[in-house]
Amino acid sequence: MNRLLFGAKNFLDKLVKIIKDPVLFGYYVNSYVVSRFKKVEPDVYIVSYPKCGKTWIRVTLLKYLELSGGVEDSEIDGFQIRLPGDKTLKFEHDVGTWVPSPKSIDRLKINEAKYRGKKVCFVARDPRDVMVSSFYHLKFREKIYTKELTEFIRDKFVGIKKVVAFMNLWVGYRDTPDKFYFTTYEELRGNPEKGFYRLLDFIGIDVDPEVLKSTLKETSFEKMKKMESDKDLQEPWMKPGDKKSDKSMKIRKGKVGGYKDELSTEDISFLDDVIEKSLSRKLPYGGKRE
Numbered sequence: 001m002n003r004l005l006f007g008a009k010n011f012l013d014k015l016v017k018i019i020k021d022p023v024l025f026g027y028y029v030n031s032y033v034v035s036r037f038k039k040v041e042p043d044v045y046i047v048s049y050p051k052c053g054k055t056w057i058r059v060t061l062l063k064y065l066e067l068s069g070g071v072e073d074s075e076i077d078g079f080q081i082r083l084p085g086d087k088t089l090k091f092e093h094d095v096g097t098w099v100p101s102p103k104s105i106d107r108l109k110i111n112e113a114k115y116r117g118k119k120v121c122f123v124a125r126d127p128r129d130v131m132v133s134s135f136y137h138l139k140f141r142e143k144i145y146t147k148e149l150t151e152f153i154r155d156k157f158v159g160i161k162k163v164v165a166f167m168n169l170w171v172g173y174r175d176t177p178d179k180f181y182f183t184t185y186e187e188l189r190g191n192p193e194k195g196f197y198r199l200l201d202f203i204g205i206d207v208d209p210e211v212l213k214s215t216l217k218e219t220s221f222e223k224m225k226k227m228e229s230d231k232d233l234q235e236p237w238m239k240p241g242d243k244k245s246d247k248s249m250k251i252r253k254g255k256v257g258g259y260k261d262e263l264s265t266e267d268i269s270f271l272d273d274v275i276e277k278s279l280s281r282k283l284p285y286g287g288k289r290e
Contacts, residue, residue, distance in 0.1 A: 001145065001155055007101035009144040027078070042080065042090035044119040044203050045177075049096040049166050051133035052125040053185040058091055059224060060196060061203075064215040068208060084205060096166040098138070102157040105165045112176045120177040121202060122170045125185035126285050127163045128259040128271050134158060150267050160274045171282045184284065186256050192216045 018024045048054050062081060065074040070084045080090045095108045135152045138145040145152060153159050174180040181202040188195035193212060200207045217223075255261075260268070275286050 001157055003101045003104070003157060006098075006144060006157065010098070010100055010142065013142050013144060041088070042118065043087040044083065044089040044121070045092050045115060046089065046121045046123060047092045047094055047170060048123040049125070049130060049163055050093050050098055051130050051137060052123050053188060054091050054093075054123070056219065056221070056224065057123065057188070057199075060215060060219040061089070061200075063219050064196075064200065064205070064212060067215055067218075068206075068211045070205065083203065087204065089203060095169075096163075098158070102162065104157060105162055108165055108169055110169060110173060110176075115177045117178050119179045119181070119202065119204070120173075121181040121183065121199065122173070123183055123185060123188075124167055124171065124283055124285075126257070126259070127160055127167065127275060127279065128263070128268070128285075129185075129255075129257065130163050131160055131271065132259045132262045134163075149262065150264065153263075153267060153271060160271050161278070164274060164278045167283055168278070168280045171280050186284075189221075189256055 014024075014028060018028065046054070046057065058081070062074055065071045065081070065083075071082045074082045076082060076088070079092075080088055083089050094110065095103055097103075131153045132149070135145065135149050138158065139152075145155075145158070156162065171182065174182075179202070181199070183195060183199060188199075193209070193216060196212060196216065197207050197209070200212070259271075263271070272286070279285060
């Protein structure tokens with residue numbers, strides 16, 4: 001895909017959504033424009049490639065802060081939340097972002113000064129599941145990508161080689177931040193109580209196990225999917241892209257290993273080969289020997 005065309009389609013998609021729902025304009029301006037000029041210096045970053053569970057993690061943290069009574073009005077915008085002790089957490093896709101258009105692999109470079117002296121949590125997900133989830137998001141929800149899944153995974157801007165390059169970059173980035181924590185979507189999904197306990201503790205939030213249990217009941221995948229379908233999620237962009245199609249849901253499946261149900265044998269072999277040859281062994285998905 002051409003980056004300029006991607007950016008133009010991304011802009012057009014947002015414009016059409018604003019025309020259909022003018023309330024979106026304020027949310028987009030606040031999250032993508034105003035937030036850039038706010039003098040808020042995050043103390044903690046949670047970094048991930050798109051479609052690695054950011055929405056679920058964010059909603060869970062906000063719900064925990066609400067139920068624990070730790071912070072009033074903890075949501076700043078779609079990317080930042082207030083923490084106890086007058087601290088701030090920001091979610092970042094960093095150089096993996098699709099806004100306004102994805103960067104090429106040779107332009108993936110971390111701004112070290114941005115994260116120096118901060119806490120950084122990096123969240124990874126099986127790149128094969130990332131591929132499928134990204135495809136559905138960009139084709140059916142954002143209506144940017146027009147080709148099929150087999151072409152998508154081979155695309156130089158959003159395909160498997162881009163995801164592998166991004167994850168390799170970040171998993172080797174442990175020394176610059178003040179504190180670095182690595183977790184995976186699979187760990188959080190497999191044992192949410194243990195995974196979120198560790199994440200909250202790293203962030204610096206006191207953990208009440210009973211409140212955490214209640215929080216996770218409220219933010220289970222099934223409940224979040226229902227909230228999106230029922231339009232109960234606050235942000236307008238959390239509404240289904242197409243009410244009649246499950247393919248356009250923000251919260252679609254969330255299944256670990258779900259790529260096996262979506263990809264052909266040939267495409268899985270292609271992804272496996274790229275991962276085996278290029279992905280860092282520091283990530284728990286196979287990969288090259290170092």
